[in-house]
Amino acid sequence: MNNPSYQNNVIGFLDDATDKVSKRIGGFPILGTISQMKHYIEYYRIESLFIAMPSATSERVSQIIKDSHEYNIEVKILNQSEDLLSEYDVKKNIRPITIADILGRTEIHLDNDEIKRLVQGESVLVTGAAGSIGSELCRQILKYNPKRLVMIDINENGLYQLQNELGFDQKSGKIDSSIELVCLILSICDKHEINKAFREFKPVIIFHAAAHKHVPFMEDTPAEAIKNNIFGTNNLIKSAKEFKVKTFVSISTDKAVNPTNVMGATKRFIEKMIQSMTGHSETKFVAVRFGNVLGSNGSVVPLFTRQIENGGPVTVTHRDMVRYFMTIPEAVSLVLQAATFGHGGELFVLDMGEPVKIYDLATKMIRLAGFEPQRDIKIEITGLRPGEKLFEELLMSEEGLRPTDNELIFVAKPLDVDEAEVQSDLELLKKSLDKETTRSEVIELLKQVVDTYQPEE
Ligand SMILES: NC(=O)c1ccc[n+]([C@@H]2O[C@H](COP(=O)([O-])OP(=O)(O)OC[C@H]3O[C@@H](n4cnc5c(N)ncnc54)[C@H](O)[C@@H]3O)[C@@H](O)[C@H]2O)c1
Numbered sequence: 001m002n003n004p005s006y007q008n009n010v011i012g013f014l015d016d017a018t019d020k021v022s023k024r025i026g027g028f029p030i031l032g033t034i035s036q037m038k039h040y041i042e043y044y045r046i047e048s049l050f051i052a053m054p055s056a057t058s059e060r061v062s063q064i065i066k067d068s069h070e071y072n073i074e075v076k077i078l079n080q081s082e083d084l085l086s087e088y089d090v091k092k093n094i095r096p097i098t099i100a101d102i103l104g105r106t107e108i109h110l111d112n113d114e115i116k117r118l119v120q121g122e123s124v125l126v127t128g129a130a131g132s133i134g135s136e137l138c139r140q141i142l143k144y145n146p147k148r149l150v151m152i153d154i155n156e157n158g159l160y161q162l163q164n165e166l167g168f169d170q171k172s173g174k175i176d177s178s179i180e181l182v183c184l185i186l187s188i189c190d191k192h193e194i195n196k197a198f199r200e201f202k203p204v205i206i207f208h209a210a211a212h213k214h215v216p217f218m219e220d221t222p223a224e225a226i227k228n229n230i231f232g233t234n235n236l237i238k239s240a241k242e243f244k245v246k247t248f249v250s251i252s253t254d255k256a257v258n259p260t261n262v263m264g265a266t267k268r269f270i271e272k273m274i275q276s277m278t279g280h281s282e283t284k285f286v287a288v289r290f291g292n293v294l295g296s297n298g299s300v301v302p303l304f305t306r307q308i309e310n311g312g313p314v315t316v317t318h319r320d321m322v323r324y325f326m327t328i329p330e331a332v333s334l335v336l337q338a339a340t341f342g343h344g345g346e347l348f349v350l351d352m353g354e355p356v357k358i359y360d361l362a363t364k365m366i367r368l369a370g371f372e373p374q375r376d377i378k379i380e381i382t383g384l385r386p387g388e389k390l391f392e393e394l395l396m397s398e399e400g401l402r403p404t405d406n407e408l409i410f411v412a413k414p415l416d417v418d419e420a421e422v423q424s425d426l427e428l429l430k431k432s433l434d435k436e437t438t439r440s441e442v443i444e445l446l447k448q449v450v451d452t453y454q455p456e457e
Contacts, residue, residue: 011044034064041071050094052078062104065097069367077101099301100294100327102364106353108330108408112144114340118205118247119144125203126151127188127236128210130158132296133251136332137207138162142169144336148180150201153210154187188232191239198243205339208236209251211267214298218263219386222442223432229266230273230429237273237285245283249339250274252289252347254324254392258452261387265446265453269425271347272450275417278345286342288335289412290350291324291392304362308369312377314362317384321359322391324352338409347412349394349401387456425449 012031015021020030031040040046049068051061061077068075077097124141128134129151135158138151153159163183169175182201186193188210211229212218218225233250240248252271255264270287277285295301300323307314331350338348359379366373373379384390395401401410429449432442447453 009047011040011046014040037064037067038070041068041073046071046073048074048076050076050078051097054078057107058101059104062102065102072370097368099361099365099368102368103294103325103356103361106330106408108333109406110333110337111340111405115336116144118336118340119146121145121147122204123148123150123202124205124207125149125197125201126207126209127153128208128251129153129183130155130162131209132293132299132328133332133335134207134209135162136328137209137335138166140329140332140336141207142166142175142179145176146179148182148201150182150184150197150203152184152186152188152197154185156185159183159185188236189228191235194235194239195242198239198245202243203245205247205249206236206240206245207249207251207335207339208233211251213253213263215255215261215263215387216385218266219261222262222439222446223437225262225266226429226432226442226446229263230269230426231433233270233273234426237277240283240285241281247339247342248274248283248285249335249342250285250287251335252287254289254291254352254394256289257393257395258454259450260389260454260456262443262446262455263387265450265455268450268452269429269446272417273422275345275347275415276419276422278414278417280419281344284342284344286339286344286346286348288338288348288350289394290326290331290334291352291394292326293328293331294325296328300358300361301365304365308366308371308377312366313380314366314377315380315382316359316362317382317388318390319359319381320357320390321384322355322357324355324392324394325361326350326352334406334409337406338404341404341406341409341411345414347399347414348404349399349410349412351408351410352394355391 010028012029013025014032014034014037015030016034018033021032023030051064053061065075075097076094078094119141124146126134126137129138130153138149141149151159151162166175166181170177184197188194210232212225250270253267256267256271259265259268274285274287292299304314334350362379363373366377371377399412401412404411429445431437432445443455
């Protein structure tokens, strides 16, 4: 409010504490309570609203945003952060509202000491480090002061950007400068190079987030999906065993549950590989499964943003399509927590909250950009794509969930997956890499090794 560009126009404050009403802050009155917001917006013809409630729950903030959306006003928000020490921090943390604010987030409680015990002073390796999940894993892991962070990806530009970002954070003191940051451009499919990296950098914990993940692409090239996702993971598992890695966390997806597409089927097979490790290895192998995260590479939020910027239409594949949504930082923080719970062979499943209708998401994003859906920007229904489901499930019926110490992390009932069977399935899948094998033969092979896989005809 001390910013000169706002000062002449400030009308006043709203506060939930009734005893503060009619007092003044910096010369401006506390007009009333937040429940009276609509009245004051109309009465004073308010043009801008600042939500400065860093300790309010996200549900509460989301409701205020929804109420303010009835009016054509600018809404900005003060980040919910514990680091607001100075006026500078406050100014830096004021930002436009995002779709995550509107959807409302569940609060996440972490046992940071446990994560610290896992990570501090250790050599940690992240695959797919340049990706949405991988890069956030790197950012969060660094807060727990590992000795070394090894970041592996085939995406050279993405890894370069991450290296710059983290290097800057080290220089500015946000990250401990003594942590060794190692960026390696290499493919998890290259067994030899992966082994070399393990030998040289001696990782103790692996977070495996490298994958081909685009459902329609993988429908067209199923052998590539098997090569990258399944055999790439197999290389990592073998190296982890050989070099006696302590903990191996594989990132999985709800698309692995009763998969209807190649990508999901490869991810289910990876879960089986992880589950087959129970009691067979010094390494604790665990998988963490969750649904869509908001704003990841190639996902619906960046797509809608681009479509809205281009004046529409916004394309939704089906009016009833729903998806679970978490933010990337939320999902990743729960992955770190789940890693501390693992004894080996577990499949952890994150509670994603209520599913969101994609059509509603499109509507909200159009309004957020200041337009009226259908009038200013059309929403077009384009029809389901091959392998796409209307609803994603997070669980197979036989899995049954048990709670853990974290209310948002569940552990699936261990399924008895035989290691020898997984190994013979891998032998079978090698046929898919043969140039002579046709697409439909590859699909048949996948069906043989993932009995829950039902490709759409
Ligand atoms: N994005 C989501 O909503 C979501 C939700 C649940 C689970 N997941 C899972 O998380 C994982 C990562 O997803 P993401 O959204 O971060 O995807 P992303 O595409 O942003 O990241 C994947 C990264 O892996 C890298 N990669 C691919 N093949 C590689 C290889 N052979 N060697 C080295 N690096 C390789 C890519 O270059 C990319 O940087 C996937 O397994 C995905 O199924 C994603």
